[in-house]
Amino acid sequence: MLTLLSNGDLMVVIWFAVIIIAAIIEASTMDLTSIWFSGGAFLALLVAVIFGGGTGSMIAQISVFIVASAAMLIMLRPVFQSFIKKNEVRTNADRLVGKVAICVKAIALDQRGEVTIDGKIWTAVANETIEINQKVEVLAIEGVKLVVRKQQ
Numbered sequence: 001m002l003t004l005l006s007n008g009d010l011m012v013v014i015w016f017a018v019i020i021i022a023a024i025i026e027a028s029t030m031d032l033t034s035i036w037f038s039g040g041a042f043l044a045l046l047v048a049v050i051f052g053g054g055t056g057s058m059i060a061q062i063s064v065f066i067v068a069s070a071a072m073l074i075m076l077r078p079v080f081q082s083f084i085k086k087n088e089v090r091t092n093a094d095r096l097v098g099k100v101a102i103c104v105k106a107i108a109l110d111q112r113g114e115v116t117i118d119g120k121i122w123t124a125v126a127n128e129t130i131e132i133n134q135k136v137e138v139l140a141i142e143g144v145k146l147v148v149r150k151q152q
Helices: 007-029 035-051 055-081 092-096
Strands: 100-105 112-117 120-125 135-142 145-150
Touching: 007 035, 007 055, 035 055, 092 135, 100 120, 100 145, 112 145
Parallel strands: 120 145
Antiparallel strands: 100 112, 100 135, 112 120, 135 145
């Protein structure tokens, strides 16, 4: 079937296939990467339809595809990513960062211990040894445990 198509028609089919494949990949990943290749392929498709076949047209199509895809990826992806909601569940636990807690179960170097903060007991880790009843500062929250260090 492909031999029955002229050079220009073949390129139209190829660019249309690239549009569909890139859109399917984007739909399955939702990473805002492949969609820009669909846009570049669409512009290359327009060049193929307007200028038809021929070596010069093919070079122009490929150039348009590469430049447009790269430009959209570099310039538009960061803008659109800021609008996409991530699977991040916001809680009020982040308010604990910077607060002082009391160690209730000793924390050995790179081992888990426990601290109490706001009347609740949390699992905690540290890059240093922390003894019971020592005050610690909460540096971060990783999953369900606090990252702490001795209060300075």
